[in-house]
Amino acid sequence: MTRIHLLVLLGVLPACGSGVQQNGDGSLRIVKQIDAHWQSDVARSEMERALADHAEIAAVFAHDDDMALAAATVCRQKGRTDIKVVGVGGLPAQGLAYVTDGRLDATIQRNTGAAVTIDFALLACSGITLHRQIGLGPRVFTKATVAAGGTAQVAPGDFYVAMLRNEHAKVLDTNPEVDNVFRIGMAAPAEHDAWGEQVRQELTAAAKRYPQVQMDFRSPGDDREPQRAAMRWFLDQNYNVILVWAAASGDLAGLCKEAMERNVKVLVVGGEPSGDFGEQCYLCSIGVDEAAIGRAAAETIRGLVQKGGALVEIQGSMTSGIAQQRHRGFAEALGHRQ
Numbered sequence: 001m002t003r004i005h006l007l008v009l010l011g012v013l014p015a016c017g018s019g020v021q022q023n024g025d026g027s028l029r030i031v032k033q034i035d036a037h038w039q040s041d042v043a044r045s046e047m048e049r050a051l052a053d054h055a056e057i058a059a060v061f062a063h064d065d066d067m068a069l070a071a072a073t074v075c076r077q078k079g080r081t082d083i084k085v086v087g088v089g090g091l092p093a094q095g096l097a098y099v100t101d102g103r104l105d106a107t108i109q110r111n112t113g114a115a116v117t118i119d120f121a122l123l124a125c126s127g128i129t130l131h132r133q134i135g136l137g138p139r140v141f142t143k144a145t146v147a148a149g150g151t152a153q154v155a156p157g158d159f160y161v162a163m164l165r166n167e168h169a170k171v172l173d174t175n176p177e178v179d180n181v182f183r184i185g186m187a188a189p190a191e192h193d194a195w196g197e198q199v200r201q202e203l204t205a206a207a208k209r210y211p212q213v214q215m216d217f218r219s220p221g222d223d224r225e226p227q228r229a230a231m232r233w234f235l236d237q238n239y240n241v242i243l244v245w246a247a248a249s250g251d252l253a254g255l256c257k258e259a260m261e262r263n264v265k266v267l268v269v270g271g272e273p274s275g276d277f278g279e280q281c282y283l284c285s286i287g288v289d290e291a292a293i294g295r296a297a298a299e300t301i302r303g304l305v306q307k308g309g310a311l312v313e314i315q316g317s318m319t320s321g322i323a324q325q326r327h328r329g330f331a332e333a334l335g336h337r338q
Contacts, residue, residue: 030334031057031310036067038316043067047074050312058309059084061297063316063326065095068104071314084304086297088326090141090150091194099141106300108293109150110195111136113286114202116161117269118184118213119172121241123164124265124283125182126171131160132279133272135289140296142304153296155289176212184241185234186217186269187227187252196245199270203243231255234264241265246287250275257281272321290322294329 031054034046043062051057051074060075060083062068068087075083089095090109098104113136120130137155145151165172184207186200200217207215216239218230231252234242242259244252246268256266257280268277271287301311313330316323 029310030313030331032312034312034314035318036062036314036316038064038067040066040070043314044070044074046314047071047312048078051075051078051080054310054312056310057083057312058305058307059301060086060312060314061301061330062087062314063323065089065091065098065104065107067314067316068095068107069098071312072098072103083309084301086300086304088293088297089195090139091198093194096141096146099143100146102143105304106140106142108153108296108300109139109141110293111138111288112199112202113269113288114199115206117203117243117267117286118206118210118215119161119165120284120286121184121243121265121267122171122182122210122213123168124267125240126168128164128168128171130164130284132284134160134284134286135292136161136287138288138293138296140300142300153292155292157289172210174209174211176210178212181212181214182241183214183216183237183239184243185230185237185239186215186243186245187231187234203269227251228255231259235259235262239264241267243267243269244273244282246270246273246285249273249277249282253277253281290325291329291332294326294331295333296329297326298330298333 032050034043034050036042036046060071062071065087068085072085075081075085084105086106087095087104088108088110090107095104095107095109099107116134116136124130135155135157137153137158139150139152141150186203204215207213218233227248231242232255242264244256244266247270249268253276259266260280266282268282268285272285273282315327318324
């Protein structure tokens, strides 16, 4: 029986970083879990140690594309071009570029949820009830599928979105019969990275599909007071919907609660809200299903690894919900037990 040994580079997994996890018949083994704290330099140095300790490594799963690239670079430098490396992110200038030029074997692209967010904003303005949390499936890109747009991985949230779009097609008509304009404002801080810019671009593109939507951004910076000032401006201008970036939501809880009390719809973009952000502060949060990312990574590695070996997981940080969910989905899909 062929045994596949997996090396998983984890951001943080202090309890079992050096333990071995395997599936029921022992054919798939995570032989090392690396605490990288989302840091590429840590991923690089720990990958060097992993290669020295485990000659049988066949694949690496890293929780983001930059850590994956760091691990892949080490593998190439050590002459281990046989090791398959899978990352997470899938941004055009990062993960997709790394897969296209062969530096990574696959990337799991996070769904920004932008198109769903704009659709849900319109539905909310029409009084349609929304589920509190929506987790969307990612897309898997290998070199063979990049040109075709990758392969969609469906999560439960995708079925719910499809159902709502079908039931309320008239509300989502791109050629509306009435001249109402719904104003949507983004009160999140400016994201000084490629991911934040991607979300902004996709929200803008999604809004442009609808002549009845006006999409505006006021993102003066990362400081708390400018964030609150942007939120207050949208409230004073009587916007219909305010979008809040998940990572910044905790600092805006009071204003978001006020907005909801004034019948201004608040939607959280990029995942579940942070901090003291109760249900009275928002209608719905929209983001990728992080566990589905882990499941997609596991299935991708199954397809890439044919002759067996060992697996390393590089996590972002096990103190973060994102890393915890990615690891959980990954381990569950592989059928691992301690």
